[in-house]
Every structure is written in C-alpha cells, then in structure tokens.
Amino acid sequence: MYFKVSKSVFYNALSTVSRAISSFSPLPAFSGIKIEAKLDHLVLTGSDSDISIQTTIHSDNEETLQINDTGSIVIEAKYILEIVRKIDSDELELEILDGTQTKISGKTAEFKINGMNSMDYPMIDFIRPANNFTINSDILKEIISQTSFATSTSETRPALTGVNFFCEGHTMRCVGTDSYRLAKKVVEIEKELTFNITIPSRNLNEVSKTLEADEEITVAISDKKAQFILKNTVIQTRLIDGVFPDISRLIPLAFDYELEIDTAEILGAIDRASFIKSDGVSVIKLSLDEKACILSSRSQEVGSSTENLSNAVFKGEHLDISFNGRYVFEALKAIRQGKIRFSFCGEMKPFVIQPIEDDSILQLVLPVRTYA
Amino acid sequence: MYFKVSKSVFYNALSTVSRAISSFSPLPAFSGIKIEAKLDHLVLTGSDSDISIQTTIHSDNEETLQINDTGSIVIEAKYILEIVRKIDSDELELEILDGTQTKISGKTAEFKINGMNSMDYPMIDFIRPANNFTINSDILKEIISQTSFATSTSETRPALTGVNFFCEGHTMRCVGTDSYRLAKKVVEIEKELTFNITIPSRNLNEVSKTLEADEEITVAISDKKAQFILKNTVIQTRLIDGVFPDISRLIPLAFDYELEIDTAEILGAIDRASFIKSDGVSVIKLSLDEKACILSSRSQEVGSSTENLSNAVFKGEHLDISFNGRYVFEALKAIRQGKIRFSFCGEMKPFVIQPIEDDSILQLVLPVRTYA
Structure with a gap:
C-alpha cells in the first residue's frame, strides 16, 4: 500500500x-x-x-x-x-x-x-437494507436534538436508552423517554413505509455530529440495523431489541389549566432557581392563578427563591405544581421557540409543553410530590 | 446590613x-x-x-x-x-x-x-508589611508564566513547590525548579532591597489571573507572607518555609556545543514527536552535527519519528542528547521569542535554553539516558 x-x-x-x-x-x-x-x-x-x-x-x-x-x-x-x-x-x-x-x-x-x-479487523457487513427513505439533514438533526436528551441512561430498561422511530403511512413518530419525561417529534416522510425500531441515543448523537447542514440523507433500515447514508460516508448502528412502551395512552388529550409564556422568560427563571437543590435535585414549584404566576424553589439547607413570571398568561383555577427543574429546562431548550404553552390536568398528573405555533413537537413531564 | x-x-x-x-x-x-x-x-x-x-x-x-x-x-x-x-x-x-x-x-x-x-469567619491579618517595591503587572505576569511551570507538584520537597524570589541590591532573581529542570528570570526593581522568599506556585498563578494589563502593583513582603496590592484588591499568600536550593552552581558557564533555531520550528517538531511515549514519557533525541540536526523519538510499542530541523545552525562536534519532550516544550513555550539558543556541555550534562536577544530569562533542562 x-x-x-x-x-x-x-x-x-x-x-x-x-x-x-x-x-x-x-x-x-x-x-x-x-x-x-x-x-x-x-x-x-x-x-x-x-x-x-x-x-x-x-x-x-x-x-x-x-x-x-x-x-x-x-x-x-x-x-x-x-x-x-x-x-x-x-x-x-x-x-x-x-x-x-x-x-x-x-x-x-x-x-x-x-x-x-x-x-x-472484524468483518463488518455494510450491505444496505432494502427499506429506505430520504430526509434532509437539518430535519434529522432536529429530531435527534429534540428527543434523544429525554432517553434513559440506565441499562435497567434497555429500550428506554434509545429513540423509537415508529412509521405508518407517511408519518414517522420519534419518541424518547426515561419514564419520568417524554419527548415526541412527528415528521412526514416522502415514502409510505411501516417500521418500528429503536436506535441507541448515543449512536444518534454521533450521527448528528457527522451531518453537514442541508444535505440529503438516506436512512435504510432492517430489523437488525439502521444505516445513515451521506455523500461519502455510511453510519451504521445496531437497533435495540425489546418492545418500546406504548406511549399513546400516556399523553393526556384534555386539560383543565393552560399557561402561555415566552420560552426565554421561563427558561431564565428556572435557570436562576435551579442552584437550590435538595438531595441533588432542583425541585421547581409553579403557583398559578389568573392574577399571578409565581415560580419558586426551596431547600432546608440553602434557602429559597421566588420570581413573578410577569408576562405569563394563565387560564384555570388556582394550581400548585412541582417538577424536576432539569427536565423542564431540557424540554424548553429542545423546543427553542418563542411562545410556548404548558397544559396541565392537575397537581399530580403529567403535563404537556408545546410551542404555540408548532404541534409537531411535544414534551411531557411528570410532576413531583412536595411536602411544603 | x-x-x-x-x-x-x-x-x-x-x-x-x-x-x-x-x-x-x-x-x-x-x-x-x-x-x-x-x-x-x-x-x-x-x-x-x-x-x-x-x-x-x-x-x-x-x-x-x-x-x-x-x-x-x-x-x-x-x-x-x-x-x-x-x-x-x-x-x-x-x-x-x-x-x-x-x-x-x-x-x-x-x-x-x-x-x-x-x-x-477567621480573622485574617491584612496588615501591610513594611518591606515593599512596585512592579508593572505585565512584568509580574511574565515572571510567573516563565518560572512557575517548572516548579514541583510533589510535596516531598516543599521548597520546590514555589518560585523563589531572591533580591540583592536592585536585582531580583526569580527561580522555579523541580530538580529535573529549572527556569530563571532576572528583573531589576526600582528600590534597593534584600530578601529571599519562596511563594507557592499555585498562589502565584491566582495572582497572575487577577492582574489587569499594565497596572502598577505594590509587592509587600515580610518573613511570613507576601502581599500583592492592586488598586482595589489585596492578594496575600503565605511563604514556603525551608531553604531553597543554591542554584548558582547548577548552571554551567562554559559550553562546547551551540544550537541556534527558531522557537516555532523546534516547538512544532517536538509537538509532532511527543505522542510517541514510553512509560508515559516522550523522550526526544537530538542528533546534532554541523551538517544536519535530526530530532527523533522512538518507542518499542508505538514506533518512531524523525525530522530534519532544516533551519537549525549547530556549532561543535557530533552530539547525541535525549530529554523529556514535555520539559523542553514547556521551557520553549515560556520563552515565546523568535530565535533561541541551546547550549550544551555534553551528553549527560544539563543544558541551557535562552533567547538569543534576551539573557534575562534562562531555562535549564537535565537530559535523560537512553539505551538505543
């Protein structure tokens, strides 16, 4: 050579x-x-x-x-x-x-x-599976950044360490969840296909780093592997065995309370309040009614914070709800859009975060119980 | 309050x-x-x-x-x-x-x-010692960056974990050494003073980070502490007890071999060769004579590198000398000047690195023995 x-x-x-x-x-x-x-x-x-x-x-x-x-x-x-x-x-x-x-x-x-x-060097089979579709790299990067952060890092339930891609007809639903929160992104693809695969998050993040902006990617899948085919490069990943949980019943469809707010305003407030931790977790509380929306955090050891979300608009009866600050912070970071809506069903029910003008993305977070 | x-x-x-x-x-x-x-x-x-x-x-x-x-x-x-x-x-x-x-x-x-x-909160005595002089912050930063890297990180000989400042008359000699290499910087100060103190490297590096460019600093010293007095800030450090080694006999005065070279050329060559390590150390060898100057490194496991330093000028008999690449790399980085001179006395004798046009700074490195 x-x-x-x-x-x-x-x-x-x-x-x-x-x-x-x-x-x-x-x-x-x-x-x-x-x-x-x-x-x-x-x-x-x-x-x-x-x-x-x-x-x-x-x-x-x-x-x-x-x-x-x-x-x-x-x-x-x-x-x-x-x-x-x-x-x-x-x-x-x-x-x-x-x-x-x-x-x-x-x-x-x-x-x-x-x-x-x-x-x-081990033989690696790079043969391209027959089932395939094309997607723009920007959309693929967005899917990955909006879902993979919510997957689990624990190996106790392997299926939760990956993002599930479920396709019926032209609609592909991409979901990551660690069972405490869930991130869903729905995109349309040009072909009619049926598949249900789960790709390890870590591998998707490597795919994302390799993608250039605005190129056409071919995604080829079998029941054993997925390939991302770029101009001169093929990235091939194993799939995760095991059944991905049925998420259709997890996401509430009707809500009793709604909070509309600028992403930047609530991101800033959570960011400021998050250094106050109990047992390593920053629990953030929202006290919401139509007159005032108060975000607060508290720990015995450190002290407390409160902040009035002055530009928030809330509809519904009075509601107190607490959550892991990091989960909502990461969900909001993934959305990255101007105005968002929180939809609640009650103090201990999962709540939904969505951009007001884009229902292709949905973030779901489970509240936590507090004794205060 | x-x-x-x-x-x-x-x-x-x-x-x-x-x-x-x-x-x-x-x-x-x-x-x-x-x-x-x-x-x-x-x-x-x-x-x-x-x-x-x-x-x-x-x-x-x-x-x-x-x-x-x-x-x-x-x-x-x-x-x-x-x-x-x-x-x-x-x-x-x-x-x-x-x-x-x-x-x-x-x-x-x-x-x-x-x-x-x-x-x-413990009482900290910030009373200013009587003995003091002023120095420009740029010069103080230079002293620290050119000497502190050469100090020891091991506590077995505490005096070597600091930079020694030795002043007689108007001349202050600043020295850091870990006993394998030594860095010396000499500056003139405006007052006539006599002192001999050793300041922990770690603390000097914090002083350096705090200094703004081109401000006048007052340095006040007693036999217990040193103070660096800025406009609104006082930084106070303990001194290291124990006698700093007498370095006057360590630095050779006459040399048999001389190598003149651009700092960038030899820095680049050492940088390229340094990934080849044996037991975690990259040993670099110079094979010097008046016809060619070859820099090389070798390890049983990885392989070897050789490079002809084509712009180097050497005076003397043939000389093979090996050294820890990191020591010379850090010494050259500290000098940061165009043309430098290596002065050698022999294969196993400490050698000196100095800028050709500035003898206020001197770097000394001990060679290592190789069996190749």
Missing part, C-alpha cells in the same frame, strides 16, 4: 470514522482505523461493533489522492489522528514498509508506526 | 475574591465569601488560609453602590456567584433579614439564602 493524500481531506475523513471508536472496546483491533487503498479510492472504517462508520475518499484529482499501490492496514486511531493533524505539510504519504510497519511522511517529518494486520 | 450594588461591579469583585476559595478547605466558613458593608464601601474577602484575597467596592456614585445599613455576613461562594451572575436586573439589593438569612433581590427574582455569621 502506498498513497499520497491531502492532509485536510485525510484528517476530516479520519475524524469522521473515529467517532465510532470507543476507548472501552474489548477488541484491540477496534481501537484502530482500518485504511484500505483500492485502485481509485481510499476506504476508512471505524467501529466499536455497536456503531460503525465508513467513509470513502475518491481520487477525483491528484491533489486530493494519488494511489500508487493498493493494500490495507489498521492503525491506532489516536496515533494516526495526532500525526495527520500536526504533520508539517499540506500533503502526506502513507506507505506500508514491511509487514505492518507503516511510514507516514510530510515535508521533513517522518513517522514509522506499528500498525495491525487488517486481517485481524 | 442593607445595600444596593451594580450587578457587574459586584460580580467582578465576587469572582476576584472567590479565586482564593478552595473546595477542599477544612473550615466550613472558608467555603463562603465574607461581605462587610461599611459606611461608604463594601469589603469582600475570600480565603483558604493559604491565600487570601480582599477587595473593596467604593460608593463613588449611586449606580455603583448605595449603602443604607452597615453590617456583615458570610455567604456560600457558589450560591452568591450563581445568584448574582444570573439575576434579572443590572442592579441588585442585599439585605440581612434576621440572624443570618439574607435577601438578594433583582427585578422580580428574589432569593432568601441561609448565610453564616461573620463572627465565625
């Missing part, structure tokens, strides 16, 4: 595939990046078996890539990234000397790195 | 004194900031007994500070900083309600925080 490649092109490709590499991988080969030089393109692969990323560099012109000899090698990700990032030239050469020793050279800097045999 | 104060003025003052507060302090009161309202000024104090910072806010005009009632309180640093940083107005009020409960109010946000009695 012997090729010349542009430093910036090679570095970006290495960075992309290294996102799949976890420092906790049990298999030594998975700490490396597999580099394959084909006749007219390079293929780079990174994986931790849970998520795998493969990217291709084409030799469109000599300045990007010039392959003199085909072959393949696996090189420790952290070393190759470090070398390429700091090398003293805009173009570098990579050559297998003998066995697995690999020479990487810039202008005067030259490295001889002990690689690993690519035969020892 | 009851006063009104500008949010930004108060926040900056709280940030300054909070630099002295350590989360590991054994005394609960030291996790707080002491706030004293005098007739026409506020005094804020933070301390961990090792370093103490006191700053004053004067009521020059009503928008800065308006004191209605004198008094004093101690409030947990992290709470008061959080409240003031996020409060919903440009001006805030602070009032002791009863005992130690303290009300802090902005526009509609209001906090009632459990403070601590200021009688429980």
Whole structure:
C-alpha cells in the first residue's frame, strides 16, 4: 500500500470514522482505523461493533489522492489522528514498509508506526437494507436534538436508552423517554413505509455530529440495523431489541389549566432557581392563578427563591405544581421557540409543553410530590 | 446590613475574591465569601488560609453602590456567584433579614439564602508589611508564566513547590525548579532591597489571573507572607518555609556545543514527536552535527519519528542528547521569542535554553539516558 493524500481531506475523513471508536472496546483491533487503498479510492472504517462508520475518499484529482499501490492496514486511531493533524505539510504519504510497519511522511517529518494486520479487523457487513427513505439533514438533526436528551441512561430498561422511530403511512413518530419525561417529534416522510425500531441515543448523537447542514440523507433500515447514508460516508448502528412502551395512552388529550409564556422568560427563571437543590435535585414549584404566576424553589439547607413570571398568561383555577427543574429546562431548550404553552390536568398528573405555533413537537413531564 | 450594588461591579469583585476559595478547605466558613458593608464601601474577602484575597467596592456614585445599613455576613461562594451572575436586573439589593438569612433581590427574582455569621469567619491579618517595591503587572505576569511551570507538584520537597524570589541590591532573581529542570528570570526593581522568599506556585498563578494589563502593583513582603496590592484588591499568600536550593552552581558557564533555531520550528517538531511515549514519557533525541540536526523519538510499542530541523545552525562536534519532550516544550513555550539558543556541555550534562536577544530569562533542562 502506498498513497499520497491531502492532509485536510485525510484528517476530516479520519475524524469522521473515529467517532465510532470507543476507548472501552474489548477488541484491540477496534481501537484502530482500518485504511484500505483500492485502485481509485481510499476506504476508512471505524467501529466499536455497536456503531460503525465508513467513509470513502475518491481520487477525483491528484491533489486530493494519488494511489500508487493498493493494500490495507489498521492503525491506532489516536496515533494516526495526532500525526495527520500536526504533520508539517499540506500533503502526506502513507506507505506500508514491511509487514505492518507503516511510514507516514510530510515535508521533513517522518513517522514509522506499528500498525495491525487488517486481517485481524472484524468483518463488518455494510450491505444496505432494502427499506429506505430520504430526509434532509437539518430535519434529522432536529429530531435527534429534540428527543434523544429525554432517553434513559440506565441499562435497567434497555429500550428506554434509545429513540423509537415508529412509521405508518407517511408519518414517522420519534419518541424518547426515561419514564419520568417524554419527548415526541412527528415528521412526514416522502415514502409510505411501516417500521418500528429503536436506535441507541448515543449512536444518534454521533450521527448528528457527522451531518453537514442541508444535505440529503438516506436512512435504510432492517430489523437488525439502521444505516445513515451521506455523500461519502455510511453510519451504521445496531437497533435495540425489546418492545418500546406504548406511549399513546400516556399523553393526556384534555386539560383543565393552560399557561402561555415566552420560552426565554421561563427558561431564565428556572435557570436562576435551579442552584437550590435538595438531595441533588432542583425541585421547581409553579403557583398559578389568573392574577399571578409565581415560580419558586426551596431547600432546608440553602434557602429559597421566588420570581413573578410577569408576562405569563394563565387560564384555570388556582394550581400548585412541582417538577424536576432539569427536565423542564431540557424540554424548553429542545423546543427553542418563542411562545410556548404548558397544559396541565392537575397537581399530580403529567403535563404537556408545546410551542404555540408548532404541534409537531411535544414534551411531557411528570410532576413531583412536595411536602411544603 | 442593607445595600444596593451594580450587578457587574459586584460580580467582578465576587469572582476576584472567590479565586482564593478552595473546595477542599477544612473550615466550613472558608467555603463562603465574607461581605462587610461599611459606611461608604463594601469589603469582600475570600480565603483558604493559604491565600487570601480582599477587595473593596467604593460608593463613588449611586449606580455603583448605595449603602443604607452597615453590617456583615458570610455567604456560600457558589450560591452568591450563581445568584448574582444570573439575576434579572443590572442592579441588585442585599439585605440581612434576621440572624443570618439574607435577601438578594433583582427585578422580580428574589432569593432568601441561609448565610453564616461573620463572627465565625477567621480573622485574617491584612496588615501591610513594611518591606515593599512596585512592579508593572505585565512584568509580574511574565515572571510567573516563565518560572512557575517548572516548579514541583510533589510535596516531598516543599521548597520546590514555589518560585523563589531572591533580591540583592536592585536585582531580583526569580527561580522555579523541580530538580529535573529549572527556569530563571532576572528583573531589576526600582528600590534597593534584600530578601529571599519562596511563594507557592499555585498562589502565584491566582495572582497572575487577577492582574489587569499594565497596572502598577505594590509587592509587600515580610518573613511570613507576601502581599500583592492592586488598586482595589489585596492578594496575600503565605511563604514556603525551608531553604531553597543554591542554584548558582547548577548552571554551567562554559559550553562546547551551540544550537541556534527558531522557537516555532523546534516547538512544532517536538509537538509532532511527543505522542510517541514510553512509560508515559516522550523522550526526544537530538542528533546534532554541523551538517544536519535530526530530532527523533522512538518507542518499542508505538514506533518512531524523525525530522530534519532544516533551519537549525549547530556549532561543535557530533552530539547525541535525549530529554523529556514535555520539559523542553514547556521551557520553549515560556520563552515565546523568535530565535533561541541551546547550549550544551555534553551528553549527560544539563543544558541551557535562552533567547538569543534576551539573557534575562534562562531555562535549564537535565537530559535523560537512553539505551538505543
């Protein structure tokens, strides 16, 4: 194997595939990046078996890539990234000397790195599942940012560690929940499809980081895996086994109380009140009636805060409701829109947060009981 | 106690004194900031007994500070900083309600925080020592950045955890060493003084962060403490007991080999080679003669690097010398100047790094033995 490649092109490709590499991988080969030089393109692969990323560099012109000899090698990700990032030239050469020793050279800097045999790298099946649809990367990023934060980090119920994508007809419903709060986003897709899959949140976040703005992404799914296909890159993730809970009965449909407010106003108030914690949790209380909306927090140890939400508009009888400040804060951050509506059914019933002018997104939060 | 104060003025003052507060302090009161309202000024104090910072806010005009009632309180640093940083107005009020409960109010946000009695805060003696001199803050910052990095982080020899300031006549010699490398900076001061003190590095770095550019600082010293006196702020640090080693015999005076090179060129080369480590240390080797200067590194596990320092100029017989890459990297970063000179006496002798046009700074590094 012997090729010349542009430093910036090679570095970006290495960075992309290294996102799949976890420092906790049990298999030594998975700490490396597999580099394959084909006749007219390079293929780079990174994986931790849970998520795998493969990217291709084409030799469109000599300045990007010039392959003199085909072959393949696996090189420790952290070393190759470090070398390429700091090398003293805009173009570098990579050559297998003998066995697995690999020479990487810039202008005067030259490295001889002990690689690993690519035969020892596990075979990863990148065959594209037949079931697929296209989606704009901005919409996909939005789905991920508006749902994945609400998933569980505990492995006790594995299905809750991922975002569920449920599609019937043209409508795809995306849901993340940790059983204390739930985030739902509904989008229309161009094809008529039926599927019900759950993708690990961690992998979705890596997908999100890899996406450029406003590109067309193909999503291909089987019952074992999902693929996100970008221009030169394929990101492949396993699915989570197990049944995702039926959420249709969780979301109340009729409400007795409504609070309308600017996102920025209530975000600021929760942010100010949240340092007051009891047992590590900041419990925020809303005392709502049509005359005044008061947000407060209190702990025996620290003290208390109160704040009048002067621009809030409330409809309904008097209501006191308390919740985990972080859950509502994260829900509001995910919505990121001007005016929002809180809809309540009662002191101990789950409540709904939605933008006033967009019902494609819905955030549900369970209140907490307080004794004050 | 009851006063009104500008949010930004108060926040900056709280940030300054909070630099002295350590989360590991054994005394609960030291996790707080002491706030004293005098007739026409506020005094804020933070301390961990090792370093103490006191700053004053004067009521020059009503928008800065308006004191209605004198008094004093101690409030947990992290709470008061959080409240003031996020409060919903440009001006805030602070009032002791009863005992130690303290009300802090902005526009509609209001906090009632459990403070601590200021009688429980240790007395800190801020009396200014008689021995003192003035120095420009830029020069003081430079002294600290060029010497403190070379001090030891191990407590086995306490004197090496600080920078030694030794003054005779108008000449102050500032030295940090961890016994493997040494950094020396010499400056002239306006007064004739004699002292020999060692100040903990950690405290000097806090002093450096507090200094503004180009202000006149008074440094006052006794045999127990040093004070750095800024316009509205006094930073006081304990001194390290114990004799600082006599460095005069450590620095060689005559050399057999000389290497002249651009700082950027050798910094880049060391930076590129340093990821190759053996037992966590990157050993860099220079192979020098008048024809070529080669920088290399090698480890059994990772591989090797070599680089020709093409703009280096070497005078002397052939010399191979190896050193801890981090030590030389940090020494070069501290020098931060265009052309530098390495002066060597032999393979296993300490070598000297100095800017070619500035002998006020000197960096000394001990080589390491290699078996290659």
